[in-house]
Amino acid sequence: MSGEGAEEGAEEAGDEAEAGSGSAEPTTTANENPPRERQKPAVVVVEPETPGNVGTIARAMKNFGLTDLKLVNPPELEEDGEAYGFAGHAREDVLPNAEEVTFDEVVANYHTVGTTAITGEDDRSHERFPFKTPVELRESLKTVDAPTAIVFGREGRGLNNEELSRLDEVCSIPADDDYPVLNLGQAATVLLYELRDLTVDETQLPDTEVTRAPEPDVERFHEFFDEFLAATGQRDHVREKNALLMRRLLGRAHPTEREVHSLLGTFRKANTKLEHADHLAAKYDEPPYPKEQ
Template identity: 65%
Template structure:
């Protein structure tokens, strides 16, 4: 079964951290990662909003860097619907929470669902470094949910991965390690440069490739094969 962690980036309000911890407790998650967190006073609103999560999830929350998330997990960034289309590769394509649950079912490996700031969410630069995007379909008239609501909806949809005692599929898909996948991204960057792709479009091509691989969940063998093909192509071009 996929191990799912939750990360909150640069939260400004301790109460929202507590609300997310409570939702984690509701839906069977326990590993909370905090990037640039506010102070979480045991007598403050974070613990007040956390319910029973004050007993284990909040005290055991770990402070990490954004780099740590990218380097050690399959990352899923949560953001509001932005009406961007296939020509924009930062926030598109995205999965809905239900689609994300289906995608991760039966995939072995560590995944972290990343939530951003209360007002502005995750920046485009941050989203560009993540493997997948998850967005909650909402009314176009007001598509933005507050942080606690968004986390509750996403974690609810993941409940069959984290709560239900379901059997794993007979054939388990073993995703490559994050180090192997990051190596594939680096090799692709070298290939793009050697192929003479316009320099100003390198970052966009890299984001597109990251999104494709993020949805594909390549295995270790697939990753090694792709890296080898890209390496040989790069050498020939050079």
């Protein structure tokens, strides 16, 4: 196509595009759709005996970004009772919105993780083995984008073997072999804490990444420290050893800029005072700072 023909074709295409754009709705491509948010796990408590433990679990859920609490055959949860007293701010949403369900409904609608303190030690116990620790469960659930339920059992007996056999995975919290059974509320708090990377977008803690001080500032500190060692009268081989130890120490510590500047100020003042002491000693013919023998 010649240059003139190409220009005419481009104009015609432009006219068609303008004509078609008058009434057409803007289209959204698949790539423009926002990513679907990962579903957070539901928490299921089977036949809890103590309202206070239900409240404690609701509070732990609130702490770690979970809201969907389901209860199988729960006790009465009175608004002025133990459950609401233990729930903290979860009394405002998590606890009053808790849904009473059956165990069968949980199994039918969720990828389920049962919790137990007593596990099978090998593959002869199919209900309780294999099991995951909370950290292993967190890594496993990162690859599961499906409705998931963390299922806790009764305070005294936990989940029985028949119930565990109907669940998809088993999780157990490592504890002292002499007394591995945790209180129901404690177990829920520990497990939900370990799963927080999947449930909490942002915590109250500040950024924990440390930005190491600029190397010129670190080297200035080492120069000040060398001057300080010299002013204290240490022998050469001791000074060299201590200077190396300080370099190794700061190398491991990765000090921040503020930390190094604070140290620079301290050693600058110390060196100035030692220098002034030497000046006064020379002026008044006093013995210098004692040297090591």
